[in-house]
Structures are given as C-alpha cells and as structure tokens.
Amino acid sequence: MGVWQLLLVAMVMLLGLFGVLAPGVPGPWLVWAAMLWWSLNEQTGLAWILLVSSTALLLLTQVVVWQLPQRRLRGIGITRRMVTYAGVGAFLGFFLVPVLGAVPGFVGGIYLSERLRLGGHGQARASTRMVMRAAGTSVLVELFSCLLIAGAWVGAVIGG
Numbered sequence: 001m002g003v004w005q006l007l008l009v010a011m012v013m014l015l016g017l018f019g020v021l022a023p024g025v026p027g028p029w030l031v032w033a034a035m036l037w038w039s040l041n042e043q044t045g046l047a048w049i050l051l052v053s054s055t056a057l058l059l060l061t062q063v064v065v066w067q068l069p070q071r072r073l074r075g076i077g078i079t080r081r082m083v084t085y086a087g088v089g090a091f092l093g094f095f096l097v098p099v100l101g102a103v104p105g106f107v108g109g110i111y112l113s114e115r116l117r118l119g120g121h122g123q124a125r126a127s128t129r130m131v132m133r134a135a136g137t138s139v140l141v142e143l144f145s146c147l148l149i150a151g152a153w154v155g156a157v158i159g160g
Contacts, residue, residue, distance in 0.1 A: 001041045006157060009038045013150045020143045021087045028058050031146045035153060046156055054149045061145040068138045076134045077127070081117075085109035086136070087143070094147045102147050106140050107132065 001009075012034035019027025032054055039051035086109035093105020110131055115124035132140075 001038065005041060006038075009034045009153075012037070013153065017091070017143070017146050017150060018087065020139065020146055021083045028061065028142055028146055031149050032058050035149060038153065044160070046160060050149075050152055050156055053152070057145050057149065061141055064141050065138045068141070069133075076130055078131060078135065079113070079117075082110055082113040082131070085113040086139075090140070090143055090147065094151065099148065099151065102144050103140065106143065107136070110136060 013031050016027045016030030016032075016034060019025035019030050021027070035051055035054045039047040086106050089105035089107075089109025089112070090102045091105070093101030093103070093108070095101070096105075107128065111124055111128045114127040114131075115121065118124050118127060
C-alpha cells in the first residue's frame with residue numbers, strides 16, 4: 001500500500017475518532033471503513049485478523065451502548081469546548097498511559113472544562129458526574145473501542 005493511501009486511511013480513522021465525539025456522525029463506522037479499506041488493500045493475515053477483530057469489537061460496542069441509558073444531551077450543558085477537552089484528554093491519555101489512560105483522560109477533560117467554566121472543584125465534580133451519567137459513558141465506550149482499533153492499525157502499519 002502506498003504512502004498516500006496510508007495517509008488517507010489515517011485521515012478517515014482520525015475523522016472517525018472525531019466523529020465519535022460529534023452527534024450524528026457515524027464515527028465507529030468510519031473507523032471500521034478505514035480498517036476495511038486498509039485490509040482489502042493489504043491482504044495479509046494480520047490485516048484480516050485486524051479487520052475481523054475490529055468488526056467484532058464494534059459489534060460488541062454497539063451491544064454495550066444499546067444496554068446503557070439513552071443519551072440525554074439537552075439541558076445538561078454539553079458544550080463544544082467540553083467535547084474538545086474530553087476528546088483531547090482521551091487521546092493523550094491513550095498514548096501517555098497506553099490504552100487504559102483513555103478513560104481517565106476523557107473524564108479528566110470533562111472535569112477540566114467544567115472547572116474552567118464553573119470555577120470550583122465541587123461544582124465541576126458534580127457537573128462531570130451529571131455529564132457522564134447523561135451521555136459520557138456511551139461516548140466513552142465508543143471512543144475507547146475506536147482508539148483500540150486505531151492503535152492496533154498504527155501498530156500493524158509501523159510494525160509491518
């Protein structure tokens with residue numbers, strides 16, 4: 001696979017990661033489509049294993065998300081800044097503390113956004129808990145699975 005195609009696959013995966021954070025954008029499916037595109041062009045055993053694993057993980061993720069309470073976005077004060085902080089926190093956490101750091105990074109990003117907005121620890125903590133109950137958990141589950149897929153892909157490209 002050429003460098004330009006790898007860059008395009010990476011851009012679609014990155015778009016999918018951002019899509020998880022944006023309401024109405026099929027982020028997980030963009031990540032999966034990028035993995036499908038790469039696997040069909042690469043056609044190695046590792047590529048097929050990653051495609052099958054990604055498919056299974058995203059299907060499992062959808063089952064988990066369906067079991068969680070519905071997202072209630074209205075009236076809880078989710079802002080673009082909060083979404084940005086949560087996404088950047090999850091991304092940085094994923095790479096600073098490999099894989100598991102995405103969870104505290106995501107929650108920490110929400111907390112930091114609320115701390116800057118509200119000023120106090122108690123108010124920011126209460127707001128973070130409300131956001132996580134209303135929508136954060138389902139977004140975190142989808143984002144974590146997409147980060148795992150993207151991380152596995154990056155590992156395969158660098159290692160292969």
